[in-house]
Every structure is written in structure tokens, then in C-alpha cells.
Amino acid sequence: MSDSDTSTSVELLTFKLGGQEYSLDIMCVIEIRGWTRATPLPHAPSFMKGVINLRGTVLPVMDLAERLGLPVTKHTNRNVIIVVKHENSMTGLLVDAVSDIITIAQDDLQPSPDVTSGSGQGFIKSLTLRDDQMIRILDLAHVVKILESDAA
Amino acid sequence: MSLEILAVDDSRTMRDMIRLALEPEGFTVHTADDGVHGTEVLSSINPDVIITDINMPRMDGFGFIDAVRDQNHHRATPILVLTTEAAPELKMRARKAGASGWIVKPFDPVKLVKALHMVSG
Amino acid sequence: MTNPDPMAEIRASFFIECEELLEAMQDGLQTMDDGQQDSETINVVFRAVHSIKGGAGAFGLEPLVRFAHRYETVMDQVRSETLAITSDLLKLFFRAADHLSDLVRLCRDDMDIPQAEGDAILAELDLHAGATPAEEEDEDIDFQPLGLSLDLDFGDDDDTTGTSSYRITFAPATEMFETGNDAVPILRALADLGDCTTTCDAERVPALASLAPETPYLSWTVMLSTTAAIDEITSVFEFVDGLCTFAIEPVDNEVGFSDEAFPDLPPLDLLPEPEEVELPPLDMLPEPAEQISAPVEDTPVVAPKNEKPARTAPASPNAVVRVDLDRIERLVNLVGELVINQAMLAQSLESTTLSPHSDAMRGLGEFQRLTRDIQDSVMMIRAQPVKSMFQRMSRIVREASAAVGKDVRLVTDGENTEVDKTVIERLADPLTHMIRNAVDHGLEDTDARIAAGKPSQGQVRLSAAHRSGRVVIEIKDDGGGINRPRVKQIAIDKGLIPADSTLSDSEIDNLLFLPGFSTAATVSDLSGRGVGMDVVRTAIQALSGRISISSTKGEGTTFSISLPLTLAVLDGMVIKVADETLVIPLNVVTETLTLRADNLDEIQPGLAVVRVRGSMVPLFDLGRHLGYRKQKETYVDDIVLLISKEDGNQAALIVDEIQDQRQVVIKGLDDNFYRAPGIAAATILGDGQIALILDPSDIVTQAAQDAGHPNVPQKLEA
Numbered sequence: 009m010s011d012s013d014t015s016t017s018v019e020l021l022t023f024k025l026g027g028q029e030y031s032l033d034i035m036c037v038i039e040i041r042g043w044t045r046a047t048p049l050p051h052a053p054s055f056m057k058g059v060i061n062l063r064g065t066v067l068p069v070m071d072l073a074e075r076l077g078l079p080v081t082k083h084t085n086r087n088v089i090i091v092v093k094h095e096n097s098m099t100g101l102l103v104d105a106v107s108d109i110i111t112i113a114q115d116d117l118q119p120s121p122d123v124t125s126g127s128g129q130g131f132i133k134s135l136t137l138r139d140d141q142m143i144r145i146l147d148l149a150h151v152v153k154i155l156e157s158d159a160a
Numbered sequence: 161m162s163l164e165i166l167a168v169d170d171s172r173t174m175r176d177m178i179r180l181a182l183e184p185e186g187f188t189v190h191t192a193d194d195g196v197h198g199t200e201v202l203s204s205i206n207p208d209v210i211i212t213d214i215n216m217p218r219m220d221g222f223g224f225i226d227a228v229r230d231q232n233h234h235r236a237t238p239i240l241v242l243t244t245e246a247a248p249e250l251k252m253r254a255r256k257a258g259a260s261g262w263i264v265k266p267f268d269p270v271k272l273v274k275a276l277h278m279v280s281g
Numbered sequence: 282m283t284n285p286d287p288m289a290e291i292r293a294s295f296f297i298e299c300e301e302l303l304e305a306m307q308d309g310l311q312t313m314d315d316g317q318q319d320s321e322t323i324n325v326v327f328r329a330v331h332s333i334k335g336g337a338g339a340f341g342l343e344p345l346v347r348f349a350h351r352y353e354t355v356m357d358q359v360r361s362e363t364l365a366i367t368s369d370l371l372k373l374f375f376r377a378a379d380h381l382s383d384l385v386r387l388c389r390d391d392m393d394i395p396q397a398e399g400d401a402i403l404a405e406l407d408l409h410a411g412a413t414p415a416e417e418e419d420e421d422i423d424f425q426p427l428g429l430s431l432d433l434d435f436g437d438d439d440d441t442t443g444t445s446s447y448r449i450t451f452a453p454a455t456e457m458f459e460t461g462n463d464a465v466p467i468l469r470a471l472a473d474l475g476d477c478t479t480t481c482d483a484e485r486v487p488a489l490a491s492l493a494p495e496t497p498y499l500s501w502t503v504m505l506s507t508t509a510a511i512d513e514i515t516s517v518f519e520f521v522d523g524l525c526t527f528a529i530e531p532v533d534n535e536v537g538f539s540d541e542a543f544p545d546l547p548p549l550d551l552l553p554e555p556e557e558v559e560l561p562p563l564d565m566l567p568e569p570a571e572q573i574s575a576p577v578e579d580t581p582v583v584a585p586k587n588e589k590p591a592r593t594a595p596a597s598p599n600a601v602v603r604v605d606l607d608r609i610e611r612l613v614n615l616v617g618e619l620v621i622n623q624a625m626l627a628q629s630l631e632s633t634t635l636s637p638h639s640d641a642m643r644g645l646g647e648f649q650r651l652t653r654d655i656q657d658s659v660m661m662i663r664a665q666p667v668k669s670m671f672q673r674m675s676r677i678v679r680e681a682s683a684a685v686g687k688d689v690r691l692v693t694d695g696e697n698t699e700v701d702k703t704v705i706e707r708l709a710d711p712l713t714h715m716i717r718n719a720v721d722h723g724l725e726d727t728d729a730r731i732a733a734g735k736p737s738q739g740q741v742r743l744s745a746a747h748r749s750g751r752v753v754i755e756i757k758d759d760g761g762g763i764n765r766p767r768v769k770q771i772a773i774d775k776g777l778i779p780a781d782s783t784l785s786d787s788e789i790d791n792l793l794f795l796p797g798f799s800t801a802a803t804v805s806d807l808s809g810r811g812v813g814m815d816v817v818r819t820a821i822q823a824l825s826g827r828i829s830i831s832s833t834k835g836e837g838t839t840f841s842i843s844l845p846l847t848l849a850v851l852d853g854m855v856i857k858v859a860d861e862t863l864v865i866p867l868n869v870v871t872e873t874l875t876l877r878a879d880n881l882d883e884i885q886p887g888l889a890v891v892r893v894r895g896s897m898v899p900l901f902d903l904g905r906h907l908g909y910r911k912q913k914e915t916y917v918d919d920i921v922l923l924i925s926k927e928d929g930n931q932a933a934l935i936v937d938e939i940q941d942q943r944q945v946v947i948k949g950l951d952d953n954f955y956r957a958p959g960i961a962a963a964t965i966l967g968d969g970q971i972a973l974i975l976d977p978s979d980i981v982t983q984a985a986q987d988a989g990h991p992n993v994p995q996k997l998e999a
Contacts, residue, residue: 047861047971050907059963061971064618066948068964100438170328172294173336181286215328229461238461244335261460261520266338277859279472279520 012158018115022107022143023090026078029143030105036092036148040106043087057102064092069100075151076131099152110143112136117145163280164188166205168199168224169213169242171280174265178211181269192226195219202234209280211263212237214254222257229258238279242267295336296389300669302329303382307672310378312369320360326374329354333381333962337388340532344394345384351403355410377402379676391447412873444475444508444620448530452500468501468516475507491860496903504532573671606937607704609662616652616659617946620850621965624943628967655942656850664699667745667754670709674716674743680722687727688737689720694744700752704824704844708754710858711817715756715840716741718814723758733835736758748843757839763832765789770797790830794818822976825851825947825961827865851974853945853964854922857938862972864964869977872923872929873939876916878901888914891921892931898923898933899985902977906960906984924977932981947974958983 020031046058055074059066069089089100120132127152133147162244165187167178182189191252192198194216200275202210210228214221228234237261243250251262260279263272309326312318334355356374380402386395387394449471453464469477473960485498493497505514518527627645635641671693682689686930700708722728724739731737742757765786772778773790784792792798796815804827826844845851853864870891874880880892880898891896900921902908911917945964948971959980960973 045970047963047973048485049973050790050908050909057970059973061965061969064614064621064948066965066971169338171289171332171400172298173339174332174333176294177339180291197323213510215331217328218327236458236461236463238463242445244338251560255524258460277519278466 017111018113018114018117019109019111020143021025021090021109023088023123023144024104024107025076025100026073026104028078028104029141030072031110031143032090032092033110033145035093038091038093038098041089041091043089043102049149060100067098067100069102070152072101072103073152091104092152094148096112097152101151110138120144126133151160161190162186163177163276163278164190164206165209165211166184166190166198166202167211168174168192168195168221169211170194170216171213172273174213174242178272180274181272185273189275193219195224197226198224198239202228202231207237208215209276210234211242212239213242222253223226225254225257234236240279241277254270288589288938292340295340296385298336299385301391302333302668304672305329306378306381307675310371310374311675314364314368314375318366323356327360328373328578333385342388344399345381346382347398348384348403350408350563352381355406358410364409367571367958373402373405373409375679377406379679395605403746403754429658431694431782434760435624437678444506445511446503446532447507447511447514448532449503449505449514449527450500450526451503451518451527453497453525455496456990457521458495460496460520460524461523462496462524462778463942464471464501467517467521468503471503471514472578474514474517475505476504477503479503490722526658545860550716553962604662605958610661613663614938616656617850617948619652620656620944620946621967623649624945625969626968629882660850663702665702665705666697666699668696670705670712671743671745673709673875677713677716678720678741681717682739685721687720687724687739689724689739689741691716694739695746696748700745700844707824708842708844711820711842712743712754712756716743719756719758719760719838724759724760727735729761734759737758746873752841754844755839756842757837759837761836762836763790763793763830764837765834787831790832793830794828824979850944851947851962851964852942854942854976855940855945855966855972856922856936857940858907859904861907861909862940862970863903863965864972864974865924865934865977866961866974870922870926871925874918874921874923874933876935877920878917880915889916891932892924893933896931898931900933900935901984902935903980904935904937906980924981931972932977934977934980945972945974 019034022029022031024030033138044063046052046060046062048058049056052058057069057071059068061067075136088106089102090106091098092101105126115135117134118136121137128148131147132144133150134145136143136145150158163186165178166170167175167189168191169175169178170193175193179189179191186225188252190207192201192202196210196218198210198219206242212221212224216224219227225241228239239258240260241254241259243254243262243267244265254262261275265273296749297314306326306329309322309329312322313326330349330353334346334353337345337349355364359366359370364370380399381873384394384399440973451464452469453462457464467508471477472479476905480502481504483498485500486492487498490868507514511531514529516689518525521527543868627649630641630645675691675693678689680689719741720739725733725735727737730739740759742755742759745752745759747753769778769784769792772795773780775797777792777795777797778784793814796813798815800812818828823846824844826842828840828842830838830840831905832838851864852867854867854870856863856865874891874893876891881889882897883889883890889899893899900916902913916935917933920937921935921937922939923931923933925931945966947962948964949962959976961976962974963971964974
């Protein structure tokens with residue numbers, strides 16, 4: 009995840025999750041694709057949906073809302089997978105929809121107060137305001153690193 | 161004018177470094193892995209200067225210099241030996257064997273080029 | 282991508298070369314240790330240290346240069362037979378080689394170099410060399426002229442701002458030309474230093490009839506006006522000092538110079554411009570001299586800059602190509618894709634009504650055979666001999682035996698056996714652990730060995746061989762064998778087996794593989810710090826391999842590892858469990874059967890067995906254990922796969938459907954994300970869907986643990 013202090017702005021991919029706006033540094037986004045059925049992984053944490061075939065690579069997919077501890081609605085419209093890369097491994101993040109690509113100045117990023125959103129502490133790296141709407145910037149490292157304690 | 165060089169050294173790193181030092185300066189560099197290989201390569205090219213290491217398998221530098229000087233065609237071809245010591249005995253031994261001059265390893269590329277010009281004009 | 286820095290590339294290449302040299306050193310030292318101490322072997326070791334030193338110097342790796350230099354000095358004495366080889370000296374050489382290897386790696390990874398260990402070894406080396414460190418000089422990396430017979434004595438010589446004038450005389454001797462040196466380059470070099478006028482004295486040239494062709498008769502006088510220091514002028518003569526007579530005299534600056542020649546010398550057509558130097562008298566000299574003056578002529582040397590010379594003869598015994606590992610990975614992946622695509626094609630063709638004898642189907646068959654061949658060839662590209670790994674084990678044995686005070690020797694066999702590079706890398710840790718174990722626990726104390734009538738030197742034998750399509754690696758020690766009563770007791774104490782169980786010898790041996798058998802507090806990494814054999818076995822299984830153990834009391838223990846030749850493909854059985862398609866490695870499936878009321882027995886709720894020819898084999902419901910569904914009401918009419926586990930026992934897996942057997946391409950699961958127990962890898966089926974590849978032994982072990990049953994050997998006699 010690039011966190012360059014040399015550049016003064018950062019490009020973010022924004023997307024919708026449970027009615028709220030989230031975003032990721034565009035540098036770690038590999039591609040965006042539609043949902044296909046995932047092969048489930050036995051005894052995996054419930055937010056791990058399974059693995060899908062990404063052009064010959066086995067790609068694990070996680071339900072991002074569930075991972076962040078957001079209330080899981082019964083009828084989920086999740087049908088977009090954002091494929092991200094972190095430290096040489098790729099993961100698919102299942103979200104509701106992709107919104108936009110925006111450029112934010114470094115100065116406009118505010119650190120996230122220690123907000124507990126369910127089990128998610130440290131998932132949100134920083135916040136920013138855009139057109140009066142709050143956008144959360146994800147800490148990708150935290151999101152994709154699955155700890156022993158997360159295991160079902 | 162492009163000088164043709166034959167560099168003989170069993171160390172791949174050394175061969176790479178010689179190339180890196182000389183090719184940008186306009187030299188044409190041929191290499192060989194040891195004395196035996198050097199005589200093989202020599203038969204197909206016509207170098208203006210030969211650079212050789214001393215410690216090599218199969219045929220060492222001294223053996224190689226002998227073999228080169230034995231060829232009428234190369235009796236007067238300048239030969240520089242690569243040595244890691246500046247000890248006078250080693251230089252004298254090299255000269256006795258027929259070497260024209262020497263380069264001490266690790267070599268300064270500028271000095272290598274200068275030495276090459278010094279023996280070949 | 283920007284242009285790669287050539288120096289960085291050469292540096293990387295240097296470290297690869299160092300590995301090769303270190304390996305050659307190990308070989309050489311081992312040969313010497315085995316008693317063969319001929320000069321070529323000694324030279325191999327010497328040259329290895331020498332080359333590492335040379336390259337290290339080029340990259341400014343001072344600590345490495347220093348250590349290598351001292352090592353080389355002692356090796357040189359051995360080489361010139363001024364120092365005799367003793368077994369103590371050899372032990373020191375091995376230690377020094379190990380330290381050199383460490384230094385190389387530290388330098389490669391840009392890490393700090395701890396001083397202590399190196400100093401101890403260096404002190405011992407110096408002891409043998411008989412030299413004190415102070416005698417080892419700094420390397421002279423400059424063109425300093427040797428002692429010159431100059432009787433010049435200038436007060437302030439280094440007045441480089443001003444111009445000084447010199448009169449230089451130069452008369453080559455015959456010997457000068459014999460070394461391939463020549464007058465012209467020297468004159469040119471002088472001319473490059475400033476303004477000069479060169480005159481040639483041809484007086485001594487005799488008449489043609491009495492001319493000796495290879496005797497030089499010419500001498501030159503050069504009037505040089507330069508800002509260069511006198512050292513620089515002197516350095517022009519560095520190579521020919523002693524092969525000629527020359528003198529450099531300063532002259533009074535006030536005497537003006539011009540391009541006109543001196544009145545008392547016959548003016549010749551000599552110009553200061555190097556390109557145009559012509560020496561008329563040379564015409565009079567026969568062949569050899571013209572050869573010497575060849576560089577003067579503008580003979581165009583036609584050689585395109587980037588021409589790579591074609592080798593007229595093979596350079597070395599095995600022509601080798603160095604290939605970027607990334608390229609090989611890509612090729613392996615592409616071949617994997619090819620196989621998958623082919624499977625998809627086969628699948629769609631099968632659903633047509635084409636006859637198996639039609640051209641299309643026969644073509645497909647041929648296509649599949651060809652692909653299999655390509656696949657086999659590509660897989661072997663990544664194969665390399667296990668030798669380097671065996672050499673690492675040599676070092677482990679040296680260190681471990683020194684640490685416990687035992688005399689142990691590692692004997693290797695089949696070090697040229699080739700194994701996929703990835704497999705070798707992942708074998709290193711498990712092997713290290715087993716070798717350490719053998720030295721620590723397998724082999725008895727020297728006293729005990731002698732008392733038992735064994736040679737005081739213990740032996741660990743490491744061997745590798747290809748056997749029926751697999752690689753078999755064995756670690757065998759000639760120690761006391763497994764202490765079975767003790768092992769059984771430990772297992773009982775740890776609650777791994779019931780106190781009253783009766784076990785066969787081989788069953789007791791296999792207790793070592795049980796998780797929890799280890800005496801260590803944490804089961805973390807495999808560096809031999811009390812980690813159990815279960816971690817070793819897991820590592821071997823992760824390579825789709827098997828490990829077994831056999832032991833004879835008083836004689837020793839043997840671990841036998843069987844590995845697939847490649848990690849890339851697997852012969853599998855495709856099955857369906859609860860709507861999920863899975864693959865089971867074919868090599869563990871021994872039989873399939875259908876459950877009926879008359880072969881199905883329930884021992885207690887949750888634990889059922891199937892009767893197979895008198896044995897009771899425990900049943901495992903895959904669907905339930907993989908979490909796909911709840912426990913079924915009844916298993917009658919279900920299909921069962923009998924699999925053999927690592928410990929030699931059997932288990933029966935209940936599946937919904939067996940689809941077919943085929944070769945699948947293994948797609949690894951990233952280590953970084955969640956590792957599902959019982960899942961070894963994944964594959965992509967003909968329809969593009971991902972199917973998980975099971976590790977049956979693992980599933981069974983997990984299931985038994987989950988059910989709270991102790992992992993009892995499950996061969997219950999009816």
C-alpha cells in the first residue's frame with residue numbers, strides 16, 4: 009500500500025458498502041469484476057466467501073461488509089469484486105458497487121479517530137470529506153491480514 | 161578506432177566488470193573462461209590487446225601467455241595480466257612469462273582504459 | 282520499467298557466482314578430508330577463495346575482502362607446500378569456509394557483520410600462516426611505478442599549475458618487444474601529456490646486410506612541455522621499466538619551445554599529433570618491426586560494437602544457460618494453462634457425439650500426449666541437483682556434532698539426483714531438523730558407542746534417488762534406534778494414547794509424528810529448537826510427499842521421505858461432496874466401496890466404522906467435516922473411498938459421487954490468506970470452476986481431534 013509522503017495528492021477508488029462510501033488507494037487496485045460463484049473454503053471465517061478463478065489464479069474473496077463488522081443485511085446486493093494486491097498477494101473484496109475515482113490532496117486526509125465499527129479496529133486509516141459526504145479510506149493491510157483469532 | 165580486446169578470467173563477475181568498463185568506451189570485448197578456452201577463442205579473433213587472470217583452472221595465466229607467445233602471429237601482441245597483488249615478484253614473473261604489463265584488481269575502469277592505450281597506442 | 286543498473290546486475294551475478302564457488306570449496310575440502318589431497322583439488326579451493334576476494338574488492342565489500350585475503354594466504358601456503366595439511370587444519374578450513382559463506386550472505390543482504398566469530402577463526406588462520414596481521418599489506422590498487430632509477434630531485438615537484446619542461450630520452454632493449462610492448466604507444470602517451478617534439482636517433486641503425494631483425498637500434502628524445510607531475514611522466518614507463526633505458530630530465534623553463542626541431546638533431550617528419558606519427562626509418566626494418574608498428578597505421582578494426590563472438594568450440598563440458606527464474610515460472614504457468622485449456626476442450630468434445638475413433642478424438646488424444654511431454658520437460662527445467670542442499674546439511678552436522686561433543690560424519694549418496702527447485706527449498710528446514718535430531722538424539726555418546734562395540738565416529742547417511750516416478754530421500758543414522766519404552770511412556774504421559782494400549786513396534790515409532798509429542802513449549806518454526814516431528818511431517822505433506830520411519834534397536838533409525846518429482850501436477854480423483862467438486866490425490870486412494878447395512882457399524886454416536894475384509898476402518902463424513910452440511914441420518918448406500926494414511930493405517934471417506942480420474946494442475950493457495958485445514962491446494966476444472974485439492978490424512982487427523990478422540994491407531998481387529 010503506497011503511502012508516499014512525497015506526493016501531495018492521492019488517487020482513490022470509491023465504492024459503496026452498506027449505504028456508506030469507502031475508498032481504497034487506487035495503486036493497490038488490480039481490477040474490478042462481477043461476482044461469480046466462489047468455491048467455499050472449509051472452516052473459514054464467515055467473511056471469507058471462498059475462492060474464484062481469476063484468469064488461472066486462485067483468488068480468495070471476502071465479504072468486505074462482514075469483514076468490517078457492518079450489519080449484514082438479508083438481501084445483499086453485493087455483486088462487485090474489487091481485486092486488490094497487497095504485499096504480493098491478491099484478494100477479492102466483495103462490495104455493493106463501485107462509485108468513482110477521485111483525487112484527494114494529502115492535506116485533506118484526516119486521521120480516523122479510534123472508531124470501533126463492530127470488530128473492525130484499524131480497518132479505517134483515514135477520512136475525508138467530499139461534497140459534504142464522508143468517505144472512509146481503508147487500511148488495506150489490516151483488512152487482508154487474517155489473524156488466527158478471526159478463524160471460525 | 162575500436163580496439164579489440166580478449167579478456168580471460170575464470171570469474172564471471174570479473175569478465176562482466178571488464179565488459180562494463182570497456183564496451184562503453186568503444187572497445188570490442190571478447191571473453192574466455194580459462195587458458196584453454198582462451199586459446200580456442202583466440203584462434204577465431206584478432207585482438208589488439210589480451211587481458212588475462214593468473215589463477216585459472218585447466219590452464220593458468222602463465223600457461224596461457226606461453227601459448228599466446230608461441231603463436232607467431234601473437235608474438236608481439238600486448239598482454240596485460242590481472243593481479244590482486246602489487247608485489248614486485250609477481251610483476252617480474254609476469255613480465256618474464258611474456259606479459260607486457262599488469263592491472264591490479266580491483267581495477268579502476270579509467271586506469272584499465274589508460275593501461276590498454278598505453279600498450280596499444 | 283527503467284533500465285536496470287548494470288552494476289547492480291553484475292553485483293547480483295557476483296553473489297550467484299559466490300554460491301557456486303562456495304560449493305566448489307565445500308567439494309574440494311570434502312575431497313581433501315576424504316584423503317585425496319592432490320594439487321588440483323587444493324587449487325580449486327584456493328581459486329574459489331581468491332575469486333571471491335577479487336570480486337568482493339570490486340564491490341568494496343571490505344570485511345569480505347579482509348577475511349578472504351587471510352584465508353587465501355594460508356591456502357596459498359598449502360598450495361605451495363610450505364604448510365602441511367593436518368586434520369586440525371582441515372577442520373579450521375571448514376569453519377573458515379562456513380564463515381566465508383556467512384559473510385557472503387550478509388554482504389549480499391546488506392546486513393551488519395558481527396566481528397567476533399570471524400576474529401577467532403582469523404587468529405587461528407594466522408597462527409598457521411605464521412604471519413602477524415600487520416604484515417598483510419593494504420592492496421595496492423594504483424599504478425605506482427616500481428623503483429625507478431631516476432636521479433631527479435625536485436624541490437616542489439607538485440607544482441601542477443605551472444608548466445614544466447623535460448627532456449626525455451628513451452631507448453628500448455630487445456626484451457621490451459618480447460613482452461609485447463612497443464615504442465610507439467609510449468611516445469604517444471608522452472605526447473598526450475602536453476606539447477612535445479620528438480626526435481628519433483637512427484644513427485645506430487646498421488646497413489641492411491648486418492641488420493639483426495629483432496634488435497632495436499632506434500632511440501628517441503622527447504622534449505615535453507607539460508603541466509603534469511613528474512610521477513605521471515614516469516608512469517608512462519611503468520611497464521617497460523627495466524626493458525629499456527630512459528631518463529627524464531627537467532630543463533630550464535626559459536628555453537623556449539617551438540615546433541622547430543633542435544639545431545643539432547636532424548629534423549625528421551615527426552609531429553606531436555599521435556595519429557600522424559610516422560617513423561621513416563621503420564621502412565628499413567623487416568617484417569617483425571612492421572608488425573610492431575601496426576598500431577600506428579589506421580587499419581580499421583572492423584568489429585560491430587555489440588557483436589557476440591560465436592564460440593568455435595564448446596566452452597566447458599556442460600553448456601549452460603542462465604535463465605531468469607521469473608521466466609521459468611511464467612513458462613510453467615503457461616504450460617499449466619495449456620493443460621487446463623486442454624481439459625476444457627476435452628470436456629466439450631466429450632459432450633458431443635463424436636466417436637472415439639474419429640479424427641478429432643484421436644487428434645485430441647495425440648494432443649494430450651504431446652502436452653504431457655512438454656509438461657514433463659518444462660517441469661524438469663526447474664530441477665536441480667540436491668548437492669547444494671546436502672552440502673548445507675554437512676555444515677549442520679559439523680555444527681551440531683561440535684555442539685554436543687560427538688564425532689559425527691555425514692555420508693551422502695545420490696547428490697546429483699535432481700529435484701524441483703521449489704521442493705528443495707522447502708525441504709531444507711525439515712531436513713535440517715531431522716539431521717540435528719539424528720546427531721542429538723539418534724546417535725549415542727562416544728563412550729556408549731565404544732561400549733557397544735561400534736566405531737566411535739557416528740555416521741549419518743543422507744541419500745536421494747529417483748524411484749518409480751518419485752524422489753526418495755533417506756536419513757539414516759547408525760545410532761541406538763528409537764527407545765520405544767520411553768516413547769510410549771511419553772505418549773501416555775501426554776495423554777496421546779491410553780495407558781493400556783498395546784502397540785506394535787512400528788506403531789510406537791509413528792507416535793513421534795503425533796502433534797503434541799514434542800517436548801517444546803511452542804511449535805513455531807523448524808530450526809531444530811525442540812520442534813516436533815509432526816511439523817516436519819506437515820511440511821513434507823505440504824509438498825505432496827510422505828514420510829515414514831523405521832528403526833532397529835541398537836542399530837539405528839531411518840527416515841524415508843517420498844516426494845513427487847514436481848509440484849505442478851497431480852493425478853487425482855475428482856469427487857463430489859455436498860454439491861462441491863473436490864480432488865483427492867490418487868496415490869492415497871486404495872479402494873472404493875459402497876456402504877451397506879452389513880458392513881457398516883456404529884461404535885458410538887459419531888464414530889462409525891466400515892468392515893473391510895475383517896478390519897474395522899473408521900469412517901469420516903467429508904461433507905460434515907468440511908463444514909458443508911450437518912451429519913447425515915444414515916450412511917447406507919453411500920460411497921466410500923479407502924485411503925491409506927501416512928502412519929500406514931487406513932481411513933474411509935464418505936463421498937457423494939466419484940466423477941473420474943484425471944491429471945490436474947496444482948494451483949497453490951497463497952500463504953498469506955486463510956489456510957483451510959485439510960486443503961492442500963486448488964485446481965481449475967474444465968468448466969473454469971475451482972476445485973479444492975484435499976489432503977486426506979490431514980482431514981482425518983483434524984476430524985479425529987475435533988471429535989475429541991485420541992489419535993489412536995485405528996486398526997481394530999474384529
